[in-house]
Amino acid sequence: MREKAVNSLERLQAVLDVFTEERLEWTPEELMEELGYSRPTLYRYLKILKDRGFLTSMPNMGFTLGPRVVEMDYLLRKSDRLILSGAPYLQKLTARYECTALLVRWYGEKILCVDSLSSTHEAISSYPRGRPMPLSRGAIGRSIVAFLPRRNLVPLIGRTLDEWQAAGVGDTVEAVLEALKSVRKTGYAVAHGEVTPGVTGFAAPVFDAGQSPIASFSVTIARDRVHGSLVEEIGGDVRAAAGEISAALVSHRHRV
Missing domain, CATH: 3.30.450.40 (GAF domain)
Structure with a gap:
C-alpha cells in the first residue's frame, strides 16, 4: 500500500515537473501525451493540484502554476x-x-x-x-x-x-x-x-x-x-x- 502511495505521489509531482521556463502552459491533451497518463488519472491529478492552488487555469486555456507556489516561496524566504x-x-x-x-x-x-x-x-x-x-x-x-x-x-x-x-x-x-x-x-x-x-x-x-x-x-x-x-x-x-x-x-x- 505504501509503495502504491509513493508511486502516486511521484506521478503527481511529475505533473508539476513539466512546467519550465521554456514551457509555462500545458493543455490536458498535451499533458497526457507528455506524461503518458490516462485521461481519468490525469484529470484526478489536475483536480488535486488545482484545488490546492498549485495549478490554475482559465476557461478554454491551458494550466499554469498557481498561487500556492507564491505562498510557499514567501514561507521559504522566512525559513x-x-x-x-x-x-x-x-x-x-x-x-x-x-x-x-x-x-x-x-x-x-x-x-x-x-x-x-x-x-x-x-x-x-x-x-x-x-x-x-x-x-x-x-x-x-x-x-x-x-x-x-x-x-x-x-x-x-x-x-x-x-x-x-x-x-x-x-x-x-x-x-x-x-x-x-x-x-x-x-x-x-x-x-x-x-x-x-x-x-x-x-x-x-x-x-x-x-x-x-x-x-x-x-x-x-x-x-x-x-x-x-x-x-x-x-x-x-x-x-x-x-x-x-x-x-x-x-x-x-x-x-x-
Missing part, C-alpha cells in the same frame, strides 16, 4: 537558514562594491539563485532568483562542483562532459578535474564574461557541516571595474563571506 544567514553578507558586499551579490543553492544537479541584492542601477546577472543556472559555465557552478567529493565529482563530470567541453573547461574528465584544482587551491572561482557578457563573476562554496557544498556565495561586477589587485581583494571577500555563512549554518545546526 531558509541559507537566506537568513546570507542576507547580511549580501548587504555587506553590495555596500563595498558596485555589484550584484547572490546566494545560489545547489540541489540535485541544479543550481539556482535563492536571494540577491544589487548596488547597481541594473542587476549584473542573466539569472534572476529562481532561474536555474548553467553548471559548467561561470564561477558559481565551478565554486560548487570543485569542492564535491571525488566519488560524486567524477560521475557528475562524466554525465555532463559535453557541457564542460562546450564551455572550454576540458575535453576529458581528467582535464576538467585538473582545471578545477585552481578553484580548490584559492577557495573561490573567477570567470570573465562566461555567463553574462562584460561581467566578471566571483564565487565561493557554502557548507553546512557536510563534506559537499550546499550553496555558493557570489558577486558579479562589471568587468571594466575589475583590475589588478582588485581581483584577489574581491575574491578574498567572497571567500570570507562564504566561510562566515557556513559557520553560521553549522552553529544553527548544532543549536538545533
Whole structure:
C-alpha cells in the first residue's frame, strides 16, 4: 500500500515537473501525451493540484502554476537558514562594491539563485532568483562542483562532459578535474564574461557541516571595474563571506 502511495505521489509531482521556463502552459491533451497518463488519472491529478492552488487555469486555456507556489516561496524566504544567514553578507558586499551579490543553492544537479541584492542601477546577472543556472559555465557552478567529493565529482563530470567541453573547461574528465584544482587551491572561482557578457563573476562554496557544498556565495561586477589587485581583494571577500555563512549554518545546526 505504501509503495502504491509513493508511486502516486511521484506521478503527481511529475505533473508539476513539466512546467519550465521554456514551457509555462500545458493543455490536458498535451499533458497526457507528455506524461503518458490516462485521461481519468490525469484529470484526478489536475483536480488535486488545482484545488490546492498549485495549478490554475482559465476557461478554454491551458494550466499554469498557481498561487500556492507564491505562498510557499514567501514561507521559504522566512525559513531558509541559507537566506537568513546570507542576507547580511549580501548587504555587506553590495555596500563595498558596485555589484550584484547572490546566494545560489545547489540541489540535485541544479543550481539556482535563492536571494540577491544589487548596488547597481541594473542587476549584473542573466539569472534572476529562481532561474536555474548553467553548471559548467561561470564561477558559481565551478565554486560548487570543485569542492564535491571525488566519488560524486567524477560521475557528475562524466554525465555532463559535453557541457564542460562546450564551455572550454576540458575535453576529458581528467582535464576538467585538473582545471578545477585552481578553484580548490584559492577557495573561490573567477570567470570573465562566461555567463553574462562584460561581467566578471566571483564565487565561493557554502557548507553546512557536510563534506559537499550546499550553496555558493557570489558577486558579479562589471568587468571594466575589475583590475589588478582588485581581483584577489574581491575574491578574498567572497571567500570570507562564504566561510562566515557556513559557520553560521553549522552553529544553527548544532543549536538545533
